[in-house]
Amino acid sequence: MSKAERHYDRANRLFEKGRFRDALREFNIAIQLEPQDPDYFNDRGLVWDKLGVSERAIEDFTNAIDLNPTASAYFFNRARVFTLIGEPERAADDLTEVLHLDPFDSEALLLRGGAYSDQQKWTEALEDYEQALDLAPDNPDLFYDRGLVWEAQQDYQKAIEDFTRALDLDPEYVPAVMDRGNCWDELGELENALEDYNRALELSENDPLILFNRGLAYLNSGKLDEAIADFDESLEREPDNRRAFSSRGDAWLRKGEHDKALADYNTAIDMDPDEGDLFYRRGNVFDELSQTDKALADYDMALQLDKTLAGAWHNRGNIRFEKGEFDKACDDYSQAIQLEPSMVIAYRNRGDTWRAMKRHDLALLDFNRALEIDPDNHEAYNGRAGLYLDTGDLPRALADYDVAVRLDPKCPVCLRARGEVHWRLGDHNSAVTDFTAAIELNPTDADAFAMRSEAYLQLGKEKLAESDRRKALELRASPREGVGADPS
Numbered sequence: 001m002s003k004a005e006r007h008y009d010r011a012n013r014l015f016e017k018g019r020f021r022d023a024l025r026e027f028n029i030a031i032q033l034e035p036q037d038p039d040y041f042n043d044r045g046l047v048w049d050k051l052g053v054s055e056r057a058i059e060d061f062t063n064a065i066d067l068n069p070t071a072s073a074y075f076f077n078r079a080r081v082f083t084l085i086g087e088p089e090r091a092a093d094d095l096t097e098v099l100h101l102d103p104f105d106s107e108a109l110l111l112r113g114g115a116y117s118d119q120q121k122w123t124e125a126l127e128d129y130e131q132a133l134d135l136a137p138d139n140p141d142l143f144y145d146r147g148l149v150w151e152a153q154q155d156y157q158k159a160i161e162d163f164t165r166a167l168d169l170d171p172e173y174v175p176a177v178m179d180r181g182n183c184w185d186e187l188g189e190l191e192n193a194l195e196d197y198n199r200a201l202e203l204s205e206n207d208p209l210i211l212f213n214r215g216l217a218y219l220n221s222g223k224l225d226e227a228i229a230d231f232d233e234s235l236e237r238e239p240d241n242r243r244a245f246s247s248r249g250d251a252w253l254r255k256g257e258h259d260k261a262l263a264d265y266n267t268a269i270d271m272d273p274d275e276g277d278l279f280y281r282r283g284n285v286f287d288e289l290s291q292t293d294k295a296l297a298d299y300d301m302a303l304q305l306d307k308t309l310a311g312a313w314h315n316r317g318n319i320r321f322e323k324g325e326f327d328k329a330c331d332d333y334s335q336a337i338q339l340e341p342s343m344v345i346a347y348r349n350r351g352d353t354w355r356a357m358k359r360h361d362l363a364l365l366d367f368n369r370a371l372e373i374d375p376d377n378h379e380a381y382n383g384r385a386g387l388y389l390d391t392g393d394l395p396r397a398l399a400d401y402d403v404a405v406r407l408d409p410k411c412p413v414c415l416r417a418r419g420e421v422h423w424r425l426g427d428h429n430s431a432v433t434d435f436t437a438a439i440e441l442n443p444t445d446a447d448a449f450a451m452r453s454e455a456y457l458q459l460g461k462e463k464l465a466e467s468d469r470r471k472a473l474e475l476r477a478s479p480r481e482g483v484g485a486d487p488s
Contacts, residue, residue, distance in 0.1 A: 004033035008040055015043070020050045038067035042074050049077075054085045072101040076108060083111065088118035106136040110145060117149055125149050140169040144176045156183040174203045178210050185217040193217045208238035212247070219251055227251045242271040246278055253285055261285050276306030284315065292319055310339040314346050321353055329353045344374045351383050355390065363387050378407035382414050389421060397421050412441040416448045423455050431455040446475035 001009070011026035027044035034040060045060030061078035068074065079094035095112035098105055113128035129146040136142060147162030163180035166173050181196030197214035204210060215230030231248035235241060249264030265282040272278065283298030299316040302309055317332030333350035336343055351366030367384035370377055385400030401418035404411060419434030435452035438445060453468035 002034070004030045004037070004040075007033065008037075008043075011047075012043065015047060015050075020047050023047050024051070036067060038064040038071065038074065041067065042071075042077060045077060045081075049081055049084075054081050057081050070101060072098045072105065072108070075101075076105075076111070079108075079111060079115070083115060083118075086118075088115040091115040092119070104135055106132040106139065106142075109135070110139070110142055113149075114145055117145070117152070120152075122149055122153055138169060140166040140173055140176070143169070144173065144179075147176070147179065151179060151183055154186070156186050159183045172203055174200050174207070174210075177203065178213060181210075181217070182213060185213075185220060188221075190217060190221045206233070206237065208234040208241065208244075211237070212241060212244050215244070215251075216247060219247060219254075222254075224251045224255050240271070242268050242275075245271070246281060249281060249285075253281075253288070258285050258289055274305060276302040276304070276309055276312070278302075279305065280309050280312040280315075283312070287315060287319070292322070295319060307335075308339060310336045310343060310346075313339070314343065314349070317346075317349065317353075321349070321356075326353050326357045330357075342373050344370045344377055344380065347373070348377070348380045348383055351380075351387070355383070355387050358390075360387060360391055376407055378404040378411060378414065381407065382411065382417065385414075385421075386417060389417065394421055394425055398425070410441055412438040412445060412448070415441070416445060416451065419448070419455070420451060423451065423458075428455045428458040432459070444475055446472045449475065 007026045007030040011023045011030060014020075014023035014026060024044065024047045027040060027047060031037075031040045031044065041060045042064040045057045045064065048054070048057035048060060058078055058081055061074055061081070064071070064074040065078070075094040075097045079091040079098065082088070082091035082094065092112055092115040095108050095115065098108040099112070102108070109128045109132035113125045113132065116122075116125035116128065126146065126149055129142055129149070132139070132142050133146075143162045143166035147159045147166065150156070150159035150162060160180055160183045163176040163183070166176040167180070170176075177196050177200040181193045181200065184190075184193035184196060194214065194217060197210055197217065200210045201207065201214070211230045211234040215227045215234060218224070218227035218230060228248055228251045231244045231251065234244045235248075238244070245264045245268040249261045249268065252258075252261035252264060262282065262285050265278060265285065269275075269278045269282065279298045279302035283295045283302060286292075286295035286298060296316065296319050299312045299319070302312040303316070306312075313332045313336040317329045317336065320326075320329040320332060330350055330353050333346045333353065336346040337350070340346070347366045347370040351363045351370065354360070354363035354366060364384065364387060367380055367387065370380035371384070374380065381400045381404035385397045385404060388394070388397035388400060398418065398421045401414055401421060404414040405418060408414065415434045415438040419431045419438065422428070422431035422434060432452055432455045435448050435455060438448045439452070442448070449468045450472040453465045453472065456462075456465035456468060
């Protein structure tokens with residue numbers, strides 16, 4: 001055995017013991033003595049990889065490849081480092097070389113499938129996983145990674161099938177249990193999701209990521225207290241999880257706990273001030289608190305950081321509508337629609353804005369489009385009915401209000417507006433019925449009392465009319481929060 005080989009052998013034994021710095025010293029000596037042996041460079045590259053020095057690892061693997069370009073292991077090792085440092089294109093290129101040298105390397109197919117997934121080249125990734133599974137049908141990693149591709153494509157049923165097959169091969173494969181839970185959650189199957197999350201937590205000793213994901217499942221299903229409890233525990237174990245703060249903020253907001261929501265969003269923003277979505281969420285809190293200027297400032301900042309936030313465009317449009325800035329509101333709603341062409345509320349609210357601008361033709365187009373997307377949207381029927389009312393088409397207005405009330409019998413705005421149509425058509429008894437129903441749902445609606453007063457007069461019921469007239473004056477003198485028809 002040569003002197004170089006002795007140092008090389010000692011280096012490998014140190015490597016196996018985890019003494020990477022000592023191994024590095026021995027590899028350095030071996031390479032100085034024998035600089036033409038590719039294995040020496042390859043194995044030193046493995047040490048640099050263990051020490052987290054990726055640039056030096058790549059340099060050594062490259063030297064090994066230059067000395068022996070037919071050794072697939074060298075390409076594979078360099079590809080693995082490229083994957084770790086987020087360079088999937090270069091990783092895929094190296095793995096393609098591996099597969100040219102050894103077409104039956106299932107591990108290379110697995111890793112290249114992951115590299116293609118990182119580039120969102122789903123078809124190529126699936127092809128690699130299929131080939132790898134033909135070669136290694138008992139490898140749970142292949143089923144798991146293919147499941148991730150299906151999950152990324154939102155084909156949750158196929159993802160669940162692959163995660164289940166991975167678990168059949170390895171019942172304690174925690175990532176497969178957790179990701180299957182995520183898919184169940186996306187499908188609205190809360191019980192199945194919770195069963196998987198609970199199992200994953202048993203296997204992983206309350207991993208904070210799994211606690212966070214279970215919290216999201218509770219949040220999505222409206223179980224806000226349970227969600228907050230999971231976010232709390234997740235943050236105890238991982239205090240730097242910005243998403244846990246923002247998601248807990250979402251839960252507090254839905255509970256109406258605005259101060260707590262603001263505290264969590266503020267913390268999340270301090271942790272990641274370049275994340276536009278956080279300003280959007282905090283803006284929603286200010287919006288609910290009627291702190292319009294603060295909400296507008298946050299929506300502006302959100303869109304400055306991320307112009308793809310359809311919700312921020314939409315909600316800023318609402319504020320501009322309230323300010324009477326109808327042109328700007330329409331622009332914001334249009335941006336939201338461009339980003340999410342199926343956003344019904346944006347069409348409906350833009351329709352209301354066109355209606356306020358007396359652009360009846362454009363308003364009708366938007367209300368019609370909203371109803372094409374969601375034929376059961378009572379608010380879109382209400383908006384279109386109001387448009388017909390504005391233009392004097394009372395029969396069509398009545399027909400749309402009838403549908404709106406059928407879809408939501410507890411919509412006071414719809415009932416009051418339908419009562420107005422009945423009143424205009426001379427059906428004062430039906431008008432009184434609708435105004436009364438609207439008042440029962442919203443006893444502070446001054447307009448409903450005023451309109452019912454007029455209907456009572458037409459029916460010759462002067463005392464009732466006078467009582468309603470006084471009530472309307474009283475409510476208008478002391479404004480109270482009521483239910484409006486403006487975009488929200």
